[in-house]
Amino acid sequence: MYVKQLSVFIENREGRMEKVTETLAKNNINIVCISLADTSEYGMLRMIVSDPEEGKRVLKEEGFSAMLTDVVGVKLPHYFGALNKLTREMSALGLNIEYMYAFTSGGDNASIIIKSSDNVKALDAVKNAGLSLVVPEEAYSL
């Protein structure tokens, strides 16, 4: 139900981002989508990858702080106000959105990844909005 997101702490210094992508590439792990939250000192790289467990293992082996977080993937049809419908349902359930980022899944749908204050309630919000989830297998193989 939940998609496992791979998060990595990286310092803002030369070559760290490259080291992450190189490590994943070397181990044949595909990056489906990526988002970077940055501060002046460091960045938080969040990714959906083809094999989250293995991705975490190989990054830790290279000395990175890496972790897996359960996030919710939602398919957003291309019509006006689809995202608004979802956020309205979320706020109705009293949810805070910690972060979110989009990715295209090809075809007609765009998708978003959401981390909210309560993952269980987030599933209800998706249902109430009449939207469908991106199931993990689907996310990893995009």
Add this chain to the structure above:
Amino acid sequence: MIWNESRECMSRDEMMTMQGKRLAKQVNNVYHNVEFYRKKMQQLGIEPGDITRIEDISKLPYTTKDDLRDNYPFGLLAVPQSQIVRVHASSGTTGKATVVSYTRKDIEVWSECVTRELVMCGLGIDDVIQVAYGYGLFTGGLGLHYGAENLGCTTVPMSTGNTKRLVTMMEDFGATAIACTPSYLLHIGEVIEEMNALDRIKLKVAICGAEPWTETMRLQIEEKLHIHAHDIYGLSEICGPGVAADCIYHKGLHVQEDHYYPEIVSPDTLNPIADGEVGELVFTTLTKEGMPLIRYRTKDLTSIDRTPCECGRTLPRISRFKGRTDDMLIIRGVNVFPSQVEAALLEMGEVTPHYLMIVDRVNNLDTLEVQVEVEERFFSDEVKELENLTKKISAVLQSALQIAVKVKLVEPRSLERSMGKAVRVIDKRKLV
């Protein structure tokens, strides 16, 4: 067990009588055999006959590291060089190395002291000890080695270098003890973890020294590796490791005062300081033949407790070091010791003991940045959480040090691991 009960448990009166006799003999020796001391005593108008009891020590002149450098390399010998069987040297950060020479008997006394301390830490002939201090001019490796062999331990001269091999041998040899710097032990701990070897090793005791570390760090090492960790203190000028160490009660380090007589004095006035109060540690080598030192100023800050210890020893105890007078940083006029940063960080329990202090001067104002590693346990993928952590660490440091501290989170294992003395401070102000 106690290795040398007649000395280690001697009554204070007997000890002081013996120290007095030894001091009188040593002063007579240096007066006649070391020009440096003869001149100093003549300047002060003191003759060997003036020194008869241990209390007379306060009449004698001090010796400093500069005196050792000025007499480089063999100017302070009290015996012909033919009687010297070994030389050690410590690399000075400024100028010449400090060279220390030993006669055969000096090596024996040193080994005896290390042996006493290994027994104090619970070791015996059945133990297998890995000595992971550097072997060479540095006194750590050979000092522990001779003491462990003298006791009868199976002694493995690992030195420093290949940590994976060290852990493999620790497992294969069934090593029960290790001697190294505390920061290297932390690194060894990480490698044990990486190799998932904790359940397979038999390590029970660590004897750590050569750099200051905090009680919190000692406890953390004990918990992480399921061992007893002991603090061993020494300095090459006096002999090397073995001058003092803590027993299983960990209430200060027992000083081998029948050979190395301790005093605590005010670093400013050089007047003696009362027991229990912090001052600079000063040593007189009562029995040393090769290069005896009178009232050598160590620059280490500590206090002394002469009450008997629960372990039965009457040897006085010096408290864990507050720092060295020359490690002390003055940042915006405030005295700061790296050990304060370490203690504050470890008490939070959320960061690793690996940290780096960077002192700089920006627009004529001193700045302190402390880099700490983001540890697995509290790592979060939410920036908000990490910002909170940064704020919390700087608040803790700020209240401990009384100056503003900028905290920077860095990737785990990104701060340099050291096999000898760890680098904890980069003072960029000195480079300008």
